[in-house]
Amino acid sequence: MSGQKKEFPITWGMVIDIDKCTGCGACMASCQTENNVEPQREASNKLRATSWMLVYELTNDKAFPNHDIAYLPRPCQQCGNPPCVSVCPVIATDKNENGGIVSQVYPRCIGCRYCVAACPYHVRYFGWYDPIWPEGMDKTLSPMTSVRPRGVVEKCTFCHHRWTQAKDAARVAGKDPENLDDGAYVTSCVQNCPSGALAFGDIKNPKHKVHELVKSPYAFRLLERLGTETQVYYISRREWVRKLGDNYLKSE
Amino acid sequence: MGLDRRAFLGLVAGGTVGAMFTPIPWKLIDDASIWTQNWPWIPRVPKGQVDYVATTSKLCPAGEGLKIMRVAGNPILAGGNASHPLSCGGVSALARSEVYMLYSPARIKSPMKRNGKTFAPITWEQALVEMAEKLGAAKGAVASISGDNTGTINEVLTxxxxxxxxxxxxxxxxxxxxxxxxxxxxxVQGQAGYDFENADMVLVLGADIFETWGTSSRNRKAFGANRPAGAKPANTYVYVGPTRNNTAAVCDQWVPAAAADLGVVALGIAWHLLKAGATSNAPGFDTFKAVVNGGFGPEDVKRATGIAPETLATIAKALASAKAPLVVTGSPFGQGLGAAPVIAGMSLNMLLGRINKPGGVSMLPELPSVVPGALTRAAMLDGDLPAFLKGVESGKTPAPKALLIYDANPAYGLPEAATMAKALEKIPFKVSFSSFMDETAALCDLVLPNSLPLERYDDVATPYGSGFCVYSLVRPIQKPICDTKTTGDVLLGLARKLSIDLKFDNFQQVIKEKVASLTKVSGGFVAKDVMPWQVAAGKPAPALVGGDLWKALEAGYAWTMVGQAAQPAMGFAAEVLAKAVKAGKPATATVLAPYAQLRTGTPVTGMPCQDLTMVPDTELKGDTTFIRVNSETAKALSLKKGQSVKLSGAGVDCQAKVHIFESVMPGMVAAPLGFGHTAFDYYSQGKGANYLSLAAVAEEPGSGLSMWIAPEVKIA
Known part of the structure; x- marks a missing residue:
């Protein structure tokens, strides 16, 4: 992977404890309504469906009774060295803001889908259809995220609007908006997870829980050897789960 | 002055370069790109002041407290309420749907009366007159069905x-x-309550405690709180059941066992505990001991279930050595289990001395009743609806002349759906109070739509599984969007029309009286700074300031109470176990192992439209649902991945495709529930098959309870 990791004073990161995820989908439900992803009638066609947060089912590929499963929620990995950014011809996606969240500017997007092809995590979704809500349901749209037309690419933004709100709240409270308390800014999926499997915070801030969690011997990132330096970490005490995080050879 | 070619080219080039250095072309391109995405059919997001109000989820059986985000007074998003003991900030996919379901295409928009095969809208006054006339004529033979386990509405209805x-x-x-x-x-009296928060070793027999069993969001919070990420867990969970379901996926151990054998496994563990010296003063202990020693030794259990003796011995040892062990028994799909496995599981709690202990089981008292003449919850739960409807269908039980159906969809959500639908057809006058056009509403003569939880007063009183008594308020934060009414108000209006005195004029009064009655309950408090599981562990309960209770409930806090009802000693009911639990030979036929998930909704909600995206394509693809079998079963039945098959049982056929999934026991066919609706909207209708309809109902020996825990099916 060419390019270098971009460093920022604040690095928002998510830590997902796979051993606590039951695969219920509450994170997906939270994300979709928070970010105005429209209900999809033919959602079983996964090549056309949009889900910024997606829960994958992992297996150890063994036969009964040695079979084991785990669930892996997958938001945008907010790469430190994002492959999607370098391929975008119109700078609709960029990593240029403190916090390290990879942006997506919908009006700039020309729908070429280079970024979709470049992303190794399949976090980017092309809008194949006009966003249509059942009659009246558009009254429940969140004011925080704009509705995207068909023909552009969209993805998880770590609920960026919540960061803006948290900074505003800090200013009102007379606190430093660039040094938020742990928990002052969390994404919708993290907030609503019934198992408490997701944690969120500034990885570089020693006062934030995730600062320690990413150092866990059980922590890993997806496809680390690509050098994407993602800001999403996973934790599992199961070795087979950690090994699925990258394309290891049998001898490794 | 002439313009020669060189000057012209210079002008053009200069003009072009000059224009490039101005912001004009870039601004025009930027504007054009925005305009190309600015079509009138793209919805605009609302604007206005943002605020948050509290209520409680009624669509989700887990009863989570909610914080509803509003914009300009309109509800926008439902999130978990961190101050509520059944949410602790978490929210299920189903509870999240409370807001957008206000605009579900399946909503019934006004009262309707059957007109041949279709419905015609009528006014509420016409509906009341019609209902009063028909119910007046049906006096002495009126039945009711409720699907709401937790609401005071049941008092008005009964x-x-x-x-x-x-x-x-x-x-x-x-x-x-x-x-x-x-x-x-x-x-014993009261509802079994399970204190997960203070337990350090939990044996789960069948119950999908993190998905469909009881207070599932609270259960998960309790599970997660003692398992810090990446560190050694402070509690141990063992799951026994036919598939590695969502609960088993995060448990420390999965012990494969058929759902029909849960009682055998429990008594097999009891054998080890008794051998290690466990004893009890409870009534029936000697008979219990004789039953266990007479037929549930390690080899008996191994022969019946395939579970190795050392596996159960290890679990028994872990339970006996834990400080606060807890045994929970339930159905892997939330229904159909007989009473005997629950008795067997509870017997383990008794042998371990876990009744009315922190981290154990308490028999929670029922909250005071406020409507005169109402049935208690215990009395309602004592009825056996499948047996009643089967009796009506076969003619053994006289069909009621009228049936009131509240928050229930028996035509879809019961086993042997075809039989149940025939029974419903025999009842001449049926009224549905459903909010959505479900399968049962489609069979009814009158459909009187209930307002949705965000549009009405309602309540949630101690959902099953909660470790403590809990009461929280559901309150209207939005005017009814359609021409709907709170069913409580409709029933009270009907009572007035029939000159029946139910003491109250409207349902809000009922709820207010209920709340007032809680202030008189000894030991109750508002869970705010102190949570009920902390009180169970020994922390003093704060005092309740009566006048503030309504305000506290409106603010999203819950009234709670810890401890169990005074009552006689719990007995082992060994005579029931002797009749109902048999360590026989393993089943040779193919057995259906249904599983349910909150993301596919409940029989009364259908599939919430946003949740369809969450269903993986190994469960639903196009309009076909998948069954799951392991490779050994697939080989034995000559099934291949992706193959279309027909499942037959209880006189019904269902289509499916095959998904090979190794975390299903051999001989079992795991099948997802929540699909195969024939009613609701295009998000639910025609998506897959309703595999519950394949389950035949049998009578459990010893208890007489209807059960359908392990139905046999044929695959072709």
Whole structure:
């Protein structure tokens, strides 16, 4: 992977404890309504469906009774060295803001889908259809995220609007908006997870829980050897789960 | 002055370069790109002041407290309420749907009367007149069904049914109905409550505690709180059941066992505990000991279940050595379990001395009743709806002349759906109070739509599984969007029309009286700074300031109480176990192992439209659902991945495709529930098959309870 990791004073990161995820989908439900992803009638066609947060089912590929499963929620990995950014011809996606969240500017997007092809995590979704809500349901749209037309690419933004709100709240409270308390800014999926499997915070801030969690011997990132330096970490005490995080050879 | 070619080219080039250095072309391109995405059919997001109000989820059986985000007074998003003990900030996919379901295409928009094969809208006054006339004529033979396990509405419904001459008031079958029967047979009163928060070793027999069993969001919070990420867990969970379901996926150990053998496994563990010296003063202990020693030794259990003796010995040892062990029993799909496995599981709690202990089981008292003549929850749970409807279908039980159906969809959500639908057809006058056009509403003569939880007053009182008594308020934060009414108000209006005195004029008064009654309950407090599981662990309970309770409930806090009802000693009900639990030979036929998930909704909600995206394409692809079998079963049945098959059982056929999934026991066919609707909207209708319809109902020996825990199916 060419390019270098971009460093920022604040690095928002998510830590997902796979051993606590039951695969219920509450994170997906939270994300979709928070970010105005429209209900999809033919959602079983996964090549056309949009889900910024997606829960994958992992297996150890063994036969009964040695079979084991785990669930892996997958938001945008907010790469430190994002492959999607370098391929975008119109700078609709960029990593240029403190916090390290990879942006997506919908009006700039020309729908070429280079970024979709470049992303190794399949976090980017092309809008194949006009966003249509059942009659009246558009009254429940969140004011925080704009509705995207068909023909552009969209993805998880770590609920960026919540960061803006948290900074505003800090200013009102007379606190430093660039040094938020742990928990002052969390994404919708993290907030609503019934198992408490997701944690969120500034990885570089020693006062934030995730600062320690990413150092866990059980922590890993997806496809680390690509050098994407993602800001999403996973934790599992199961070795087979950690090994699925990258394309290891049998001898490794 | 002439313009030669060189000057012209210079002008053009200069003009072009000059224009490039101005912002004009870039601004025009930027604007054009915005305009190309600015079509009138793209919805605009709302603007206005943002605020948050509290209520409680009624669509989700887990009863989570909610914080609703509003914009300009309109509800926008439902999130978990961190201050509520059944949410602790978490929210299920189903509870999240409370807001957008206000605009579900399946909503019934006004009262309707059957007109041949279709419905015609009528006014509420016409509906009341029609209902009063028909129910007046049906006096003495009026039945009611409720699918709401936790609401005070049941008091209004059952009191009215009683005054009209009850032919039976039933609750839809669930974990609560099974457990209530088991507790009754064990000679105790109250609802079994499980203290997950203070338990350090939890043995789960069948119950999908992190998905469909009881207070599932709270259960998960309790599980997660003692398992810091990446560190050694402070509690141990062992799951026993036919598939590695969502609960088993995060448990420390999965012990494969058929759902029909859960009682055998429990008694097999009891054998080890008794051998290690466990004893009890409870009534029936000697008989229990004789039953266990007589047929549930390690080899008996191995022969019946395939579970190695050392596996159960290790679990028994872990339970005996834990500080606060807890055994929870339930159905892997939330219904259909007999009472005996629950008794067997509870017997383990008794042998371990876990009754009314922190981290154990308490028999929670029922909250005071406020409507005169109403049935208690225990009395409602005592009814056996599948048996009643089967009796009606076969002619053994006289069909009621009228049936009131509240928050229930028996035509879809019961086993042997074809039989149940035939029974419903025999009842001449049926009224549905459903909010959505479900399968049962489609069979009814009158459909009187209930306002949705965000549009009405309602309540949630101690959902099954909660470790403590809990009461929280559901309150209207939005005017009814359609021409709907709170069913409580409709029933009270109907009572007035029939000159029946139910003491109250409207349902809000009922709720206010209920809240007032809680202030008189000894030991109750508002869970705010102190949570009920902390009180169970020994922390003093704060005092309740009566006048503030309504305000506290409106603010999203819950009233709670810890401890169990005073009552006689719990017995082992060994005679039931002797009849119902047999360590026989393993089943040779193919057995259906249904599983349910909150993301596919409940029989009364259908599939919430946003949740369809969450269903993986190994469960639903196009309009076909998948069954799951392991490779050994697939080989034995000559099935291949992706193959289309027909499942047959209880006189019904269902289509499916095959998904090979190794975390299913051999001989089992795991099948997802929540699909195959014939009603609702295009997000639910025609998506897959309703595999519950394949389950045949049998009578459990010893208890007489209807059960359908392990139905046999044929695959072709």
């Amino acid at each position: 009191a009215l049914t009683a005054k009209l001459g009850s032919a039976g008031s039933f609750m839809m079958p669930s974990e609560a109905t099974t457990a209530a029967k088991a507790m009754k047979l064990m000679g």
